[in-house]
Amino acid sequence: MTASTVDLDPASCYRAVKSRDRRFDGVFYTAVRTTGIYCRPSCPARTPAFANVSFHPTAASAQSAGYRACKRCIPDATPGSPGWDVAADVAGRAMRLISDGVVDREGVDGLSRRLGYTSRHLSRLLTRELGAGPLALARARRAQTARSLVESTDLRLTDVGFAAGFSSIRQFNETMREVYGSSPTQLRGRRRHGRPASGTVSFRLAVRTPFEGRSLLEFLAVRAVPGVEVADESSYSRTLSLPHGHGTVRLELADLLADGGVGQVSATFELSDLRDTSAAVERTRRLLDADCDPVAVTEALASDPVIGPLVRRHPGLRVPGHVDGAELAVRAVLGQQVSVARARGMAEGLVAEHGVAIETGTDGLTRLFPTAAALAGLAPEDFPMPRARGRALLALCAAVADGQVALDRGGDRVAVRDSLLAIPGIGPWTADYIALRALGDPDVFLPTDVGIRHALAALGADPADAATLSEEWRPWRSYAQLQLWHSLSTPEGER
Template identity: 75%
Template sequence: MKAGTVGPTPVIPGLDTESCYAALKSRDRRFDGVFYIAVRTTGIYCRPSCPARTPAFHNVSLHRSAASAQAAGYRACKRCLPDATPGSPDWDVAATVAGRAMRLIADGVVDREGVDGLARRVGYTSRHLSRVLTAELGAGPLALARAQRAQTARVLVETTDLSFADVAFASGFASVRQFNDTVREVYASTPTALRGRRGGARTPGAIELRLAVRTPFAGAALLHFLATRAVEGVEVAGPGWYARTLDLPHGPGTVRVELADVIDAGQTALVPARFVLHDLRDTAAAVARVRRLLDGDCDPIAVADHFAGDRVIGPLVRRRPGLRVPGHVAGHELATRAVLGQQVSVAGARTVAGRLVAEHGRPVTTDIPGLTHLFPDAATVAGLAPEQLPMPRSRGRALTALAGALADGTVALDRGPERAAVRQALLALPGIGPWTADYIALRVLGDPDIHLPTDVGVRNALTALGATDADPMTWAPWRSYALLHLWTSLEEKS
């Protein structure tokens, strides 16, 4: 469709026009990223909280994705930057095909493997996947990937000193011309004009971004969780910051994020992140994986509302608003560490993981002291002899079997397959029990509804709270957040 030509409004299931218009009139930030408002008279689409004058009801159309609005001929609003909102939390709650596909598109799978590769990962044909995405999100995989590239390009243009050729390359465009044409079409602006709007100096050789998250955001608690479990050589942390190495599709990288509490509810907070990448093509993948680490698409107000009135979790939520479920940047690494953590303390698992990194990790050169290695990949761990690992023989066999399944694709932890299928595949492996499988689902698959009934920390927390008779089923579909609140309550008492 020609730029600026507004097409017919797609029928998007699950969006009630009156309710969405009410959210638009109240400029409710909780719906940013859940849906988008397009205005026929201006040809512009916005996030619900846009500060511009509220358009007339009969001029409004609704879209599930920025790509849907762009495909219909609308341009992104220059005031509210709708494409820069956190993603919809519905994608993790329901874990539908569309939601799983969106996570993979954000990771750059379409750019690296094409639509066929994306379809294989979610277990559908490319034709059927296109139908599903168009029906649920108003755009097919190519349009969704294009919107992702455009948003990455805009952020890089406005926040870095990269040349436009490098920006095009880093964003996944096939050519500078394609990059220029897309920016003009989506933003009604040239790359030069976008760069003119930025301010301040940039650090040469690094990409400094700000990652949007909904508030409240308990950044200090997230930092404490990550720092307590940091593996030597791969992760380091200091006052107010956390950094780690990244094993990305085209080469290594590092990220350093600043984590602090942001209490104001219903706003969008910006987490400063500094990336140094061996290959700029990994920009989108690096950003997507760090957003997973931060639980960046969580809707903390919805979580808090669910627990309001609960005698066990309610007080904990009020004490620690915006607590996140820490994700992870690499499925194989977290799975390995989950096995290492079976029946040992957090400190003990951290020590064993550090030895594994020192002996079998891939050395890298970084500009952050303490970051010296990439975590061993699945194939490397699968090739180790169980008797040579610093752990009981049975756990060593479980670890190498898990690594082998990850290496040969028997188990995929990229959020593409259905969660139930991944859990079943994990439990079929020797030495992998429900706790390990569910812990992986909690931190790798982003499942918001995980409860670990056999976990010692959960039991101790419930005992300390005088709530051993609590019914965790009443905490669904947010049991993962209840779990983090229980763990955090123990740390507060220690």
């Protein structure tokens, strides 16, 4: 059993609990009948008897069964299940949208429409797969966000409740007592972290280790678009376009090398509307590929004769996600058949001319990336590229703006790819690059990519065999892709 394939077999889950295996934190939760609490598998408390425990796929499932969160291991402060990204089923897609706050903003009916199901059928499906319906799952997410804000900020408790998505203070207080066995005031009295500066909201985002934050920082820094993104030796910052306003995030990215545990990435948000807290956190987690199971990836790829040595040397390499699927899609078209530097320059021009100017507390962050709707109103000659590519970009933006193409991780990946390929000028490379970074697909490979061909040649493999070689790397071809790209920046003697 791995963290990406766990099926909640009681005997297997109990073995993970007895060994306090941190790889399964966030994959399932252990509820203890004699205490009425639920824990993460690695909880340091004494292991309960097998007869007294049950296992749940989500925190919401345990809460719906009447259990409170353990105050010692804080079970909801974990990454999400990597199995959701691998399976790409309705349950996983729903969880990503719920984490983004869709239920809070649009209700269960809005979530159902996005997923293409009736509300009743979706509730039955999620209850069967995740142990709880959409309202309970959204409630658990609100409680988690609220706890983090209570313990790590000086926001008024009233503001915390609304920032987390609760519709009333009464609902906020009752939920926190039911989930954590404490009122918000009591939780604030126990906080352990220092207080952030005024006007900021700080989180520690859970990621599975090993986590190569330095490599992720290098990838993002090379592609950083002035005005929208800035990077220095230890951090990456960018502007955020959010449902109720705008904001910024600053990430401190360092290597976390502990094997198979849970580490934390420091994130500081500046938000114009606190109701966007959950959306900002979830989109930043996508950027970090926070739910990846690096141990499972390494186990699958380390013995491969071509990329095995790369994987063993860099077992914590992540696939850089993105905070905005539409922005990533535009930048993918800009990057067709040009260098990274040239694509970055074209994006900088678009931002300077069509991006919305905002005021932030971070030097260099001055604009939001232009929306798809704003770009769809331009003409092909307005873009510094061949007219055919300009027409492709306009068609893509129009399709995103009117909802024909949804890049919010809630759609079926195959259907989204088909809809992209139906747009004239959007070919397999562009569609797959969008799937890799915007949709979070763990099994994407770009065999015609120039960088991939150079990397394979440097490793002594025939670039013409790229597609055939990649079949051995399923279902983790996206991570093989990043390993090959990363090898291009590795000195030959270390390769």
